[in-house]
Amino acid sequence: MSRLSFRQLLFAAFILTAGIMTATSVQALLTLERLAQLGRDTAAQAIVLTEQSQRLAERTLAMERSARQFMVLDDPVFRERYASAREEAAGALAVLNRATPHFAPQLADEWTAQAESAWEVLQAGKKRKRDGHAVVSRAFVRMAQINDTVARDSKTEIGSRNDDLLVELERQRRLLGLLVIGAVVLAAVLATCFGFLLSRPLRRIERAIERLGDKRYDQTIVVGGPADTRLLGQQLDWLRQRLASLDADKERFLRHISHELKTPLAALREGVALLEDEVAGKLSDGQREIAGILQQNTASLQTQIEDLLRYNTAAFDAQHLAHSKVDLLALLHDVVAAQQLQWQARRLTIDIRGDSLVLKVDRDKLATVLANLLSNAVRFSPEGGSVRFELSGDQGCARIDCIDQGAGVAPEDAERIFEPFYQGVRQVAGARNGNGIGLSIVREYIAAHDGRVLLLPRPAGAHFRIELPL
Known part of the structure; x- marks a missing residue:
C-alpha cells in the first residue's frame, strides 16, 4: 500500500465502497426477482387448482345429467355427451394429480372406477332398467364426495403454498436486511480505515508545517502513508534543514556585524567625547551643538547594536x-x-x-x-x-x-x-x-x-x- 499514491488510495477506497454497495444492490434486485417469480408461480398454481377443481365438479355434474337422461330417454346422444364430459373430467383430474404433489392417487383411481362403472351401466342395454339406476346413483354420489375432497385438498394446497410464500418472503427480508446492514458496516469500516490511513499523513504534515512556522528546526520530519505524502515529507525535511541553515547563517551574520560595528562605533563615541571636552580646542556654540547631536546618535546606534546582540544571546540562552x-x-x-x-x-x-x-x-x-x-x-x-x-x-x-x-x-x-x-x-x-x-x-x-x-x-x-x- 505504501507504493500507491494518495490519489490511487482514494480511488481504491471509492471503488471498494462503490463495489460493496453495488453488490448489495444487485443481490437485492436478484432477491426481489426471485420473490416475484415465486409469487407469480404460486398465483398461477392457485388459479390452475381452482379452475381444474371447478372443471372437475362441472364435468362430473354434466356426466350425471347425461347418464340420467340416457337412462330415461335411451338416446345415444346423451351417452356420447357422457363420454365427452368424462374425457374432459379425466383431463382435469390428471392436471390436479400433476399439480398437487400430495394428491392421493387412490382418489383418482376410485373416481375413474366409479365413472367406469356408470359407463358400463350405460352400455349394458336393457339390464339397466332393473339395477342401473342404483349403480349410477351410487357412482355419482361417490364421485361427488371425491370432488369435494379434491376441492378441499386444492384449497389446502393453495393455502400451504401461500404460507410457504410468506415464510420465504420473511426469510428473504431478514437475509436482505442482514446483507444491507453488513454492507453498510463494511463500507463504514473501509471508509474509517482509509480515512485514517489518508488523514494521518496529512496531520503529520500539518504538525510539521507548524513546527517550521515556530522555528523548531531540531526535529526531523518523517511522514508515512502513500508514496506522494512520503515524498512530501522528505521535501519538508529538506526545507527544515535549509531553514535551519539559513537561520544559523542569519545569527552568525548578526553576531559578526554587531561586533564589527562596535569597534568603529567606540572610536566615534570617544572622538565625540574628546570634542565635547574641548581637548582639541575650544568649541563654538554651533560646534558644541553638532557634537551633542553626534553624541546622541552614536548612543542610539550603540543601543541598537546592543539590542541585536541581546536578541542573539536570548535565542541561545532560551535553550x-x-x-x-x-x-x-x-x-x-x-x-x-x-x-x-x-x-x-x-x-x-x-x-x-x-x-x-x-x-x-x-x-x-x-x-x-x-x-x-x-x-x-x-x-x-x-x-x-x-x-x-x-x-x-x-x-x-x-x-x-x-x-x-x-x-x-x-x-x-x-x-x-x-x-x-x-x-x-x-x-x-x-x-x-x-x-x-x-x-x-x-x-x-x-x-x-x-x-x-x-x-x-x-x-x-x-x-x-x-x-x-x-
Whole structure:
C-alpha cells in the first residue's frame, strides 16, 4: 500500500465502497426477482387448482345429467355427451394429480372406477332398467364426495403454498436486511480505515508545517502513508534543514556585524567625547551643538547594536535554563522597583495584585520577560495612567497578566506582534521607535519554560497574559 499514491488510495477506497454497495444492490434486485417469480408461480398454481377443481365438479355434474337422461330417454346422444364430459373430467383430474404433489392417487383411481362403472351401466342395454339406476346413483354420489375432497385438498394446497410464500418472503427480508446492514458496516469500516490511513499523513504534515512556522528546526520530519505524502515529507525535511541553515547563517551574520560595528562605533563615541571636552580646542556654540547631536546618535546606534546582540544571546540562552524556586510576587516587585525612574517620570501608577506564588523557573530570564512587558507598558501608557499586574494560579497553571491604558495593539498587528524586529502601526508620538525584539524575547523565554504568552482582546489598552505550568 505504501507504493500507491494518495490519489490511487482514494480511488481504491471509492471503488471498494462503490463495489460493496453495488453488490448489495444487485443481490437485492436478484432477491426481489426471485420473490416475484415465486409469487407469480404460486398465483398461477392457485388459479390452475381452482379452475381444474371447478372443471372437475362441472364435468362430473354434466356426466350425471347425461347418464340420467340416457337412462330415461335411451338416446345415444346423451351417452356420447357422457363420454365427452368424462374425457374432459379425466383431463382435469390428471392436471390436479400433476399439480398437487400430495394428491392421493387412490382418489383418482376410485373416481375413474366409479365413472367406469356408470359407463358400463350405460352400455349394458336393457339390464339397466332393473339395477342401473342404483349403480349410477351410487357412482355419482361417490364421485361427488371425491370432488369435494379434491376441492378441499386444492384449497389446502393453495393455502400451504401461500404460507410457504410468506415464510420465504420473511426469510428473504431478514437475509436482505442482514446483507444491507453488513454492507453498510463494511463500507463504514473501509471508509474509517482509509480515512485514517489518508488523514494521518496529512496531520503529520500539518504538525510539521507548524513546527517550521515556530522555528523548531531540531526535529526531523518523517511522514508515512502513500508514496506522494512520503515524498512530501522528505521535501519538508529538506526545507527544515535549509531553514535551519539559513537561520544559523542569519545569527552568525548578526553576531559578526554587531561586533564589527562596535569597534568603529567606540572610536566615534570617544572622538565625540574628546570634542565635547574641548581637548582639541575650544568649541563654538554651533560646534558644541553638532557634537551633542553626534553624541546622541552614536548612543542610539550603540543601543541598537546592543539590542541585536541581546536578541542573539536570548535565542541561545532560551535553550539553557537555570531553574530555581522563585516567588513570582516578589520578582514582580523587584522588576517594578528596577524601573521606578522610568514610570515615575511619566507619572504612572503601577498596581500589583495577587498572592505569593512560588515556581521553579529561571529567575533572570523571567525577570527579563517581566521587564520587557513593563517597559512596553510604560512606553505606550499615557502620562498619569496606570499599569496593572495580576498574579493568579489555578488548574495547574500560573498566570501573570499585564494590562495598560495605552493605544493597544492594532488588529492587523495581533498575529505578528511577537515576531522579531516587527513594529506595529501604533507608535508613541514623538518617541524613538523600538527595535521590535522585546516581545520576541518574551516569547522565546516563556516557550523555553513550556509556557505561552497571549495577547488578549481588550477595548482599550493592551492585555498580555503569561501562562506557566505549576
